Amino acid sequence: MSSPSIKLSSYRDQLFKGSRGDQDKLLRLTTTLYVGNLSFFTTEEQIYELFSRCGDVKRIIMGLDKYKKTPCGFCFVEYYNREDAGNALRYVNGTILDNRVVRTDWDAGFIEGRQYGRGKTGGQVRDEYRTDYDSGRGGYGKIVAQKF
Amino acid sequence: MSRRRAHEEEDGYDRLQKKRRRVSENQEIEDRLESLILRVGEKSTSSLESNLEGLASVLEADLGTFRLKILRILTDCAIRMPEKCTIYTTLVGLLNAKNYNFGGEFVEYMVKTFKDSLKACKWNAARYALRFLADLVNCHVLSASSLLQLLDNMIDTANEDNVPQVRRDWYIFAILSTLPWVGRELYEKKEAALEHLLVSIEIFLNKRSKKHHNALRVWASDTPHPQEEYLDCLWSQIRKLRSDNWAEKHIPRPYLAFDSTLCEALQHNLPKIIPPPHQDSNKYPMPWVVFRMFDYTDCPEGPILPGTHSIERFLIEEHLHSIIELYHLERKDCAAHLLNFPYKLKIPLEYCIVEVIFAELFNMPSPRFLDIAYGAMLIELCKLQPSTMPQVLAQATEILFMRIDSMNVSCFDRLVIWFSYHLSNFQFRWSWEDWESCLSLDSEHPKPKFIKETMLRCMRLSYHQRIKEILPANFSCYIPEKAEAEYKYAKEGAAALPGTAAAHQLVVSFRQKCTPEEVLNVLKDLPNPRPDDDPASESRFNPLKIDVFVQTLLNLGSKSFSHSFSAISKFHYVFKILADCEEAQICILRNMFELWYNHQQMMIVLIDKMLKTQIVKCSAVANWIFAKEMCQEFTKNYIWEILHLTIKKMNKHIIKLGGELAEAREKLARAESSESEDEEEDEDKKKPEDAEKPTEEMVERMEEKLEAAQGDQKNLFLIIFQRFIMILSEHLVRCDTDGRDYNTHWYRWTIGRLQQVFLAHHEQVQKYSPTLETLLFTQDLDPHVLEVFHQFVSLQG
Numbered sequence: 001m002s003s004p005s006i007k008l009s010s011y012r013d014q015l016f017k018g019s020r021g022d023q024d025k026l027l028r029l030t031t032t033l034y035v036g037n038l039s040f041f042t043t044e045e046q047i048y049e050l051f052s053r054c055g056d057v058k059r060i061i062m063g064l065d066k067y068k069k070t071p072c073g074f075c076f077v078e079y080y081n082r083e084d085a086g087n088a089l090r091y092v093n094g095t096i097l098d099n100r101v102v103r104t105d106w107d108a109g110f111i112e113g114r115q116y117g118r119g120k121t122g123g124q125v126r127d128e129y130r131t132d133y134d135s136g137r138g139g140y141g142k143i144v145a146q147k148f
Numbered sequence: 149m150s151r152r153r154a155h156e157e158e159d160g161y162d163r164l165q166k167k168r169r170r171v172s173e174n175q176e177i178e179d180r181l182e183s184l185i186l187r188v189g190e191k192s193t194s195s196l197e198s199n200l201e202g203l204a205s206v207l208e209a210d211l212g213t214f215r216l217k218i219l220r221i222l223t224d225c226a227i228r229m230p231e232k233c234t235i236y237t238t239l240v241g242l243l244n245a246k247n248y249n250f251g252g253e254f255v256e257y258m259v260k261t262f263k264d265s266l267k268a269c270k271w272n273a274a275r276y277a278l279r280f281l282a283d284l285v286n287c288h289v290l291s292a293s294s295l296l297q298l299l300d301n302m303i304d305t306a307n308e309d310n311v312p313q314v315r316r317d318w319y320i321f322a323i324l325s326t327l328p329w330v331g332r333e334l335y336e337k338k339e340a341a342l343e344h345l346l347v348s349i350e351i352f353l354n355k356r357s358k359k360h361h362n363a364l365r366v367w368a369s370d371t372p373h374p375q376e377e378y379l380d381c382l383w384s385q386i387r388k389l390r391s392d393n394w395a396e397k398h399i400p401r402p403y404l405a406f407d408s409t410l411c412e413a414l415q416h417n418l419p420k421i422i423p424p425p426h427q428d429s430n431k432y433p434m435p436w437v438v439f440r441m442f443d444y445t446d447c448p449e450g451p452i453l454p455g456t457h458s459i460e461r462f463l464i465e466e467h468l469h470s471i472i473e474l475y476h477l478e479r480k481d482c483a484a485h486l487l488n489f490p491y492k493l494k495i496p497l498e499y500c501i502v503e504v505i506f507a508e509l510f511n512m513p514s515p516r517f518l519d520i521a522y523g524a525m526l527i528e529l530c531k532l533q534p535s536t537m538p539q540v541l542a543q544a545t546e547i548l549f550m551r552i553d554s555m556n557v558s559c560f561d562r563l564v565i566w567f568s569y570h571l572s573n574f575q576f577r578w579s580w581e582d583w584e585s586c587l588s589l590d591s592e593h594p595k596p597k598f599i600k601e602t603m604l605r606c607m608r609l610s611y612h613q614r615i616k617e618i619l620p621a622n623f624s625c626y627i628p629e630k631a632e633a634e635y636k637y638a639k640e641g642a643a644a645l646p647g648t649a650a651a652h653q654l655v656v657s658f659r660q661k662c663t664p665e666e667v668l669n670v671l672k673d674l675p676n677p678r679p680d681d682d683p684a685s686e687s688r689f690n691p692l693k694i695d696v697f698v699q700t701l702l703n704l705g706s707k708s709f710s711h712s713f714s715a716i717s718k719f720h721y722v723f724k725i726l727a728d729c730e731e732a733q734i735c736i737l738r739n740m741f742e743l744w745y746n747h748q749q750m751m752i753v754l755i756d757k758m759l760k761t762q763i764v765k766c767s768a769v770a771n772w773i774f775a776k777e778m779c780q781e782f783t784k785n786y787i788w789e790i791l792h793l794t795i796k797k798m799n800k801h802i803i804k805l806g807g808e809l810a811e812a813r814e815k816l817a818r819a820e821s822s823e824s825e826d827e828e829e830d831e832d833k834k835k836p837e838d839a840e841k842p843t844e845e846m847v848e849r850m851e852e853k854l855e856a857a858q859g860d861q862k863n864l865f866l867i868i869f870q871r872f873i874m875i876l877s878e879h880l881v882r883c884d885t886d887g888r889d890y891n892t893h894w895y896r897w898t899i900g901r902l903q904q905v906f907l908a909h910h911e912q913v914q915k916y917s918p919t920l921e922t923l924l925f926t927q928d929l930d931p932h933v934l935e936v937f938h939q940f941v942s943l944q945g
Contacts, residue, residue, distance in 0.1 A: 003477050044708045045749060049608040053520040053569070060710065090477060091524040096573040098610065 005090040009105050015118070016108060026108040031058070031085050032078045034107040036124075038063075039136030040071050042098040050097050051077050055084025061115050067122040073137050074117075074124060076110050100136060178217050181210060185221050189235040196235070197405045204242035211243075211250055219257045227261065228474075230276040231467050231490075233283055233329070238403040241287025245413035251289050255281075255416050267424045271433050272473075275322050281418070282330040287403045288410040292337045294418040295330065296345065299323050303348045305423045313356060314432035317379060319423070320352055324382050325466070328459050331386075331394040346390065353383055363907065363939035364437045364512040369554040373440040373456070381438045382462060389459040398460045398491065434943060439507035441547055447496040454495065464495060468504040472525075476517050483528035498540040501529065506544065509566060510559045513907035513943070519562055523569045541570075549583065552594045557900030558907060561785060564598060568605035576606060576618040587622060592783060592893035599626045601785045607631065608749050631747035635703040637696075647696040650674055654700045664721040671697060671726075689732035697722060698739040702754070709753050716757055723763040733768035738777070748786035755790055759797050766864050769794045774871035783897045791868070792908060798861050799912045805854045812842040812850055862916050869924050872902045873933060880930050890932075899936065906940040917941060 008027050016023045035047065044060050051057050056079065063074035079085045085106075093104040117123040121142045130141035139145060188203055189196060207218055225236050244251025258281055265274035281298070284290040306319040323345070327334075334342040361377045362368075376384070389396060403410060444453040454460040468486065475482035486501050509515055509522045530537045548555075548563060555563070571578060586595035603626050607615050612630045619627060636642060637651035654670050662670075676690040701719060705712035716723070727733045737755070744750045758764045772778065773791055781787050819841040876898060883890035906913060913920075925937040 005478055043611075044710060046609055046611075048709060048753065049605075049749065050569075053565075054518065059713075062708075062710070087518060087520075091479060091518065091520045095524060095527060099575065 003090075005093070006086045011105060013108060023108050027106045029082070030106055030109055031080065031082045032076055032107045032109050033085050033088055034074065034105045035077055036074045036103045036105075037100055038071070038073045038075065038102065039098050039100055040073055040138060041136065042071070042073075042100075044075075046098055047075060047077065050092060051088055054087040054091060055079050055081070061110055063117065063124070064115055065122040066116040066118075072117045072123040073127070076107055076115070077104075078110065098136075174213070177210070178214060181207070181214060181218065182221050185218075185225060185239075188239065189232050196402055200235070200238055200242060200402060200406075204239060204246065207239075207243060208246045211247060215250065215253070219254060222254065223257055223261050226258065226280040227265075227273045227276050230279065230470060233276070233279055234286075234399060234401050234403065237280060237283040237287045237289070238406065240284060241289050241403055241410045241413065242406060244287070244289045244416075245409050248414050251413070252416050255284070255290065255418065258284075259419060259421060263421065263424070269430050269432070271318060275325060278322055279326050279329055282326045285330050286333050286401065288413045288415055291415045291417050292330075292334055293341075294416075296334065296338060296341045298418055298421050299326075299345055300348075301421060302423060303345065303352070306352055308426070311426040312432060314435065315426055315430065316352075317356065317435060318432055320349055321379060321382065323349065324379075324386050325462075327386055328389065328396050328463060329399060331389060332396065335390075335394045346386075349383070353379060357942065359939055359942035360435050361437065363903065363936075363943065364435065366437065366439060366510045366512065366556060366559050367551060367554045368556065369551070373443065375437045375440065376456075378436045378438055381456070384457045385459045385462050388457045396459055398463045400490075434513070436511065439503070439510060441506060441544065442499050442503050446543070446547070447499050451493065451495050453499060464491070464500055465504055465507075468500060469508070472504070472508060472517075476521055476525075479521070479524045479528050482525050483532050486525075486529065487532055498529075498533065498536050502526075502540050502544050506548075509562055512556070512558065513910055514558075515562075519565060520569070523566050526570065527573055546582070549595065549598065552598055555594065556903070557897065558904045560594065560598065560900075561788070561904075564601045564605055564785065568602050568609060571602075571606060572609040576610070576614070578618075580618075580620055580623055584622065587625070590893060591625075592897070594893075596626070597783075599623070600628075604628045604748060604785070629746040631749065633703050633706040633743050634746065635699060635706075635743060637700065638703075646677075647674060647692055651696045651700050654696060655704070658701070658704050664719050667697065667719060667722050668725060689727060689729060689735065691732075691735045694726050694732065694735045695739050695742075697726060698736055699743045702740060702743050709750070712750070712754060713757055716754075716761065716763070720761055720763065723758075723761075727763065730765060730768045730771065733764040734772045734775070736764060737768065737772045741778075745781075748784070748789075752786060752789055752793065756793055756797075759794060766794050766798050766860065767867055770864060770867045770871070774868075774875070783894060788901055788904070791905070795864065795868075795905070795909055795912075798857075798864055799909065802854070802857050802861055802912070805850070805857055809847070809850045809854055812847050816842050816844070816847055858915075861912065862919065865913060865916055865920070866923065868905060869902075869920060872898070872905075873924060873929065876902070876933050877930055880932065899932065902933070903936050903939075906936065907943075910940060910943060913940070 008024070012020065012023055035051075038047075044062055047060055048057055051060075058078045058080050060078070061076040062071050063076075064070060065072040077085075077088065079088070089104055089106075092102065094101060096102070117125070117127075119125045119128040119142065121128065123138070123142070126141075127137055128142045131144050133140050140148075184203055184206065188199055192199055194202075211218065222236060222240060226233065229236075240251065240254055244254070258277060262274055262277035262281065265271075265277055281290065282295055285292050285295050302319045302323055306316045308316065331342070356379075358377050358380075365375050367375060440456060442453060443456070447453050454464065468489065471485050471489070472482060475485055487497070489495075489497055489501075505522050505525060508517070509519065515522065526537075526541060530541065545567065552560065552563070580599075583595070583599065586593070586599065589596050591597070591600070603615055603619070606618075607628050612628070615627055616624075636645060637648050642648045642651075650670055650673075654667065657666055657670055671690075671693045674690060674692045674696060676688070677692055678690070697719075701715050702712060705715035723736070727736050736758070740751060740754055744754070755764070755769060759766065759769065769790065773782075773787055778787070876895075879895060879898075880890050882888075883892075920937065921941075925934055927934070
C-alpha cells in the first residue's frame with residue numbers, strides 16, 4: 001500500500017551542503033520534521049503537546065529571526081525514530097495548532113545555523129514576499145510593509 | 149550479470165533480448181490481469197454479473213501461462229479485501245465450472261494460506277481465509293460436508309486441554325463469524341450436522357470463564373446498553389440468525405445470479421486440516437467487550453440502526469473496522485472510504501461510523517492504533533460531511549459526558565485527550581452551559597473532573613487567557629492556574645528562608661556563566677538540616693543544597709522547555725554529586741514540584757528529562773508519587789501521566805537491551821558456525837565481518853546488563869503495586885472501622901489507576917505474575933483489590 005502522507009515533498013533545501021542525492025538519502029532516513037506556518041506566538045510547549053501525541057519527542061528547535069532572535073513561525077521537531085515522525089506527517093500535518101493550519105515535511109536534519117530565517121530582514125523568506133495581512137506573522141509581508 | 153562464454157556471446161545476447169521482450173510482455177499481461185482482478189466489483193458502467201462473466205473468460209484463457217500468478221492474486225484479494233469475499237468466490241466458482249483442475253488447485257492454495265496464517269498467528273487473515281472457503285460452498289466449489297468436517301476439527305481444537313483460553317476462544321469465534329456466509333446453505337443441505345455443531349459451541353460457551361469481562365468494560369454500568377463479552381454477543385446474534393432460518397439480508401451474493409452455471413460444476417473436498425498445535429510463543433487476540441453507545445432511538449428519522457443482536461450489526465461493524473484497519477495510515481482515504489460504505493443507504497451511516505471509531509479509541513486494554521489517528525479521522529469526516537458529521541459527533545460527546553460517571557479511568561483519560569484535541573481544531577467552540585448541572589457536584593466527581601482536566605489539556609494547546617475566554621463566567625472554577633513558576637527565593641518573606649543568600653549568589657553565578665564546580669562552591673557552606681546521626685538514611689545528602697540548587701536552576705530555565713533542558717544538561721554533574729541515593733533524588737523531585745506545581749506539563753517533561761539523563765531513577769519517581777506529601781495531587785491526571793511515562797521508559801529500555809542481546813547472540817552463532825567451516829582455510833585470510841563479531845564475553849556482559857535491568861523493572865512494579873495495596877487497604881479498613889461507605893470518589897479513581905497500570909503494561913507485567921501473586925496479591929488481601937489482579941491474570945489465560 002502506497003502511503004502518500006509520508007512521501008518526500010518536492011522541497012529541497014537550497015543551502016544544503018552536499019549533492020541532491022545526499023540530501024535525498026538523508027530525507028529518507030531522517031527522524032526530523034520541519035514544521036511551518038506557525039504563528040510567531042506559538043510556543044515550544046504547544047508544539048510539544050501536539051507532536052508528543054505521535055511519539056516521544058527528542059527535541060524541538062524553534063525557528064528564530066536572525067537578528068531579533070525571536071520565533072519567526074517555523075520549527076524543527078526531532079523524534080527518536082522515523083515511524084513516530086511519519087505518524088506526525090499522517091496525523092498532524094494539515095491540522096490545527098494555535099488556531100492555524102500547520103504544515104509538516106521531512107527535514108534532512110538540524111545543523112547549527114539552520115534555526116535562523118533566511119529572509120533579508122531576518123525572518124522566513126516567505127514573509128518577505130507575501131502580500132496578505134497575517135496578524136500571527138507580523139502583519140503584511142516585509143516588502144509590502146516597506147511600501148507604507 | 150550472468151557469465152557468458154565468448155563463443156556463445158552472439159546467441160546469448162539474442163536470447164537475452166528475446167527473453168527480455170517476452171518477460172516485459174508477460175509482465176504487461178500480468179499487470180493487466182492483476183488490475184482487472186483487483187478492480188472487479190468497483191464502480192463500473194456494466195453490471196457486476198457481466199463483469200464477472202467477462203473476467204472469468206479472460207482468466208480462463210490465461211490459465212495456461214499465468215496460472216500461478218492468478219492463484220496468487222486471487223488469494224491475496226481474499227485476504228486483503230474480505231468485504232469483497234463473495235465477489236471473488238463467485239469468480240472462483242465460475243473458473244471452477246470451466247476448469248475443474250484449477251478449482252482444485254485454488255482450494256489447495258487457499259487451504260495452505262489458511263494453515264500458514266494459523267501458524268504465523270495472523271488471526272484476521274486466517275478468519276478471512278476460512279470465510280472464503282466457507283463461501284466456496286455457496287459457489288459449488290467445495291462440498292458442504294467437507295467444510296463441516298473442518299469446522300468440527302476446529303471445535304475439537306477449541307476443546308483441547310491445557311491450552312490458553314484465548315486460543316480456544318479464537319477457534320469458536322472464527323467458526324461463528326463464518327456462519328453468516330454459509331449458514332443458510334448448511335441449513336438447507338446438512339441441517340442435522342449444523343445443529344450438532346451449534347450444540348457443541350453452546351456447550352463450549354457455557355463452560356468458558358469470563359473473568360476478563362469486567363477488566364475490559366468501558367463503563368461499569370450496563371445501563372442503557374449492556375456491554376457484552378464479544379463471544380456472548382456474537383452467539384446471541386447467531387442464535388437470532390438461526391431463529392430466522394439463516395435468512396441473512398446484508399451480504400451481497402453475486403453467485404445467486406449464476407446458480408445454473410455453478411450447479412453444473414463438480415465440487416471438491418477439503419483435505420483433512422488439523423490446526424497447528426499451541427506454542428508458548430503464540431500470541432492470540434485478546435478478548436474484547438462489544439462497545440455500544442447508540443441504539444435506534446438516538447438516530448433521527450431514516451434508515452434504522454440494526455438491533456444489538458442482529459447479525460447485520462455484527463457484519464456492518466466488522467466491515468467498518470476492517471476499513472479502518474486497511475486505511476488507518478491515510479486519514480483522508482480512511483474517511484472517504486468510511487463515508488463510501490457500500491450499504492450506506494440502509495443504515496444511519498454517521499452513527500455507525502462514530503460508534504465504531506469510539507469503539508476503537510476506547511478499546512481495552514489499549515487502542516490498536518494511535519489515539520491521534522482516530523482524532524484525525526474524525527476531523528476528516530467532519531470536513532467531508534460538514535452538514536451531518538459534526539452534529540452526530542456532538543451528540544456522541546454529549547452521550548459520553550452523560551455516562552462518564554461509570555467510565556473506566558483509562559477511557560476517561562483518552563476522552564479528555566481526544567476532546568481537548570478536537571476542540572483545538574474547532575476554535576474551542578462548545579456549549580458549556582449545557583453542562584451547568586455539574587457545577588453543583590463534588591469536584592472529584594467524574595463530570596466536573598472531566599471539564600477541569602479537559603481545560604488543563606486545552607491550555608497546553610493554547611494559553612491561559614484563551615481558556616478564560618472560552619468558558620462561561622460561572623465555569624470559572626474550572627479555569628486552571630496560570631502555568632508559572634513559584635520561586636520562593638524571589639518572593640516577599642524570602643529573607644526568612646535559610647537558603648536565600650546562597651540562592652541569590654547562585655543566580656549571580658549563573659548569569660556570569662559559572663562552571664559546575666563554582667556552583668558546588670556557592671553551595672558548600674549551606675548547613676545540613678538533617679540530623680547527623682540519622683540511622684534511617686543511607687547517605688549524607690543535604691536537602692538544603694538540593695533545594696537552593698534545583699529551584700534556582702530550574703527557575704532560571706523557566707522561559708521554555710529548551711531553556712530548562714539546557715540548564716539541566718550544563719549542570720548535570722552537580723545533580724549527580726548532590727543526589728547519589730534515592731532519598732536525595734526524591735528530594736530533587738520535591739523541589740521541582742515546589743517550584744513548578746502550577747505547570748503540570750513542565751513537570752512532566754522535566755521528569756522525563758531527568759529519567760533520561762539518569763538524574764533520578766524510575767523507583768524514585770514511583771516512591772515520590774505515592775508519598776504522603778503528594779496526596780493532594782494524587783487524583784490529578786498528570787500524576788499518572790508521569791507514572792506511565794516512567795514505566796514506559798523502563799519497558800523500552802528492557803526491550804532495547806533484549807533486542808540487542810538477541811542480535812548479538814545471533815551474530816555470535818553465525819560467526820561460530822562459519823568458523824568451523826573455515827577451520828581449514830588460511831588463518832591470515834580474515835573476513836571483514838570478524839571485526840563486528842561479538843565475543844562470548846560481550847554477550848555475557850549484555851546478558852548481565854539485561855538481567856540487572858529486569859531486576860530494576862521487577863522492583864519498580866513491586867514498589868508501585870505494593871504502594872497501591874497499602875493505600876487501598878488502609879482506606880478500606882478505615883471505612884470499615886468508621887462504618888462509612890468505602891466507595892468514595894477517591895477510592896474509585898485509585899482502584900481505577902491500579903487497574904490501569906495492569907492493563908496499560910500487561911505484556912511487561914505478565915512476566916512477574918507469579919512473583920506478584922506470591923509476594924503481594926495473596927489470598928488475605930481485601931477481595932476488591934485481589935479482584936483487580938485476578939482480572940488481569942485472566943486476560944491471557
